[in-house]
Amino acid sequence: MSHDALVGDWPGETARAPVAPLVRMVSGMAGIDATAWKAARPPESEGWAYLAACETSPPAALELAAVSVGDRSGLAAAAPLFALKYRLDTPLQDGPLAAFCDRLARRAPGLLEWRMLGVGSTFTDACPVALNPRLCEAGRAEAVAGLIAAVEAEAARRGTGLVVFKDLAPRELALLAPHLAAARYFAVESLPVAVLDLDGTGDLDGYLARLSPATRKDLRRKMKRAERVEVEWRTSLTGMEGEVRALYEATRTRSQVRYGDFEDLPDGYFETVSRALGTDAVFACYRVGGQLAAFNLLFVEPDRVIDKFLGMAYPLGPAHDLYALSWLENVRFCQRIGRRYLQTGQTAYASKLRFGSALEPRTHLVKHRNRALHAVLRLAAPLLAFPRWDPDLRRLGREGAR
Template sequence: MSRDALADGWAGAFPEAGWMAPAGAVVPGVGAIEPGAWRAARPPEAEGWAYLAACEAAPPAAMSLGAVRVGQGGAFLAGAPVFSLGYRLDTPLQGGRLGALADRLTRAAPRLLEWRMLGVGSPFTDACPLALDPRLDPAGRDAALRALVTAAEADARRRGASLIAFKDLAPREAELTGDALAAAGYVPVESLPVAVLDLHGCAGLEAYLARLSAGTRKDLRRKMKGAHRVSVEWRTSISGMEAEVRALYEATRTRSRVRYGDFEDLPDGYFELVGQALQGDAVFACYRVGGVLAGFNLLLVQPDRVIDKFLGMAYPLGPEHDLYALSWIENVRFCQRIGRRYFQTGQTAYASKLRFGSALEPRTHYVRHLNPVLHALVRLAAPLLAFPRWDPDLGHAAREARA
């Protein structure tokens, strides 16, 4: 396309600004972007501007955070958080022969399977928080996305990152941006889906339980009989409990069957910072047995759903008191009590979530390597790199569905 034709396209997309093209710039973080403009460009959400800015306050040591802002004549058109880290290419592999082989290769040559990556999105959300001015028409949106991609790729080169990934695009964002990213050479790679329980039509707990299989319903009722041994406290602050809460999170993380490396690291003071930033939309359910903190849930509340962000529990105390099942029931009751239709529970531990009635909402990465030869390899390897292929719970569910 000629320069004049391109200018005519931009003028059509932004008639109030004439031929001025949108321009992208790297800023220190989402906190440096106008909060009102950001919120106007995103649906109402708990993991919005305040949440992202709180996460930027003390990032994990392995990560460097920032953001890209696209503007035109001072007006905000688009933006996204970005992060960089050393990405291990075997991250999707969870055990098995290939995972063991990759571990041996990494021990022998630590840099062989690690590429420096710039992620567009946030390591602390299950969906890419990409902000786009909703007033843009399709041509204007594509122009803003081109500016965002150009700025992100320039930032990647500055950071010495060769791999760029638009992380965890939800269906809405994938529909808005997928064609533009594909035109820019980005390859889709299937990410881990998000589990979401739809409580529409469930007026109370019994209505929810009635939807489950007879075996699951019987199991939950049996575990609920022990609920009298566990007390539940609902809080919007963990003041005085910070160390206990972090210890429970770490205990649960270390016992997980899956490992996603640096993506599991949280900012210093994460739970306190998020609680303060969300001003009541971050709720902590604290579970005690005999006065001892046996577990906690961090729940984020937004207009249509409750997001179960993190669960932490003490071992063996939590499992001995069926804390996972009891907390699930308490969270369902919480959703019903405050009138939220959806209960979203993240990208891991799918077996129980599916058994308890959740459905899976897809996520997609869009990936490009700046080296054309290596990018050709990424394109060929995209089906092998799909995260659901290697998740043990999803693999088991797929085998059951085929049986």
């Protein structure tokens, strides 16, 4: 679906007055005042500019919008929205139950595929809800209530039953959970985010000293084999767009996990985001014999570096241990620019934990507008939890239980 079609489906200036006179449903982040948004959120790379950039050419399966709640002083609350057809078995990755659901979906496609309206973004690992910090407790409660009511009114207008506040980080969960619980939302555990704390490490040797002897020895051995690898740091992809996209798709194809439409990126994602974020988006490019063998897209924030995407050529990248080498380069980069945390996303947990990361939780808050289906989903919440089916987390859980 084109962006113009989305604008027609979600009009740019349509007022949703039943809840509050200053509630607006708009066609995307371009309809939210950028200055007001930034004032209502902590400094972040995946903020207004990033979200607006992702809207320029969205994947066909997604429809994008945004909602804002205002008061006499300006923006009180806002959030991006997305709509898609959600497969209820998305968390399942393998095993008999996943195979059964695949067979069922082929025979009765509508049974497992539900229309969903999401609060947040499929392009972020946290739910970017803006709440104006000047609000008192009562004002915040009113703003959140207006936001929830506006989202549910939009779901009703579209005939969508399933409403999800996607990937709430601890900060947003603390702010929103009491209000969402009062509106009958329940929690479904999402995939955690891996975060490496480099406080006090000083340099690479200081970081390595924190690891187990076996891991430290392994990484030092791989560092010695890196003579043929050239590393280039860039803030522009000019001339490399096709190579980078090809490496990303190659890595995605080989991934052991699949999350359907949540994995799709906008056309021209890497170039568009690079232009929108400027020097806050950095590419580390790894070449072997002149050939691009891997890249990292990194976002720079005031206290952290986010390792957003890794793309790798196969078998060239693994043959030169580029996953481990890129990890060490990212650690050096954090230390060089004075960032305490290296955040590395929601997959490949085994290596990240081995390299010293901790897991920061993410939580979906879910509601179905049909009370009977809502009750069924609530009972199924433990089965629908994403960590239950992630191969690394399942294996780590079994090992921890021994």
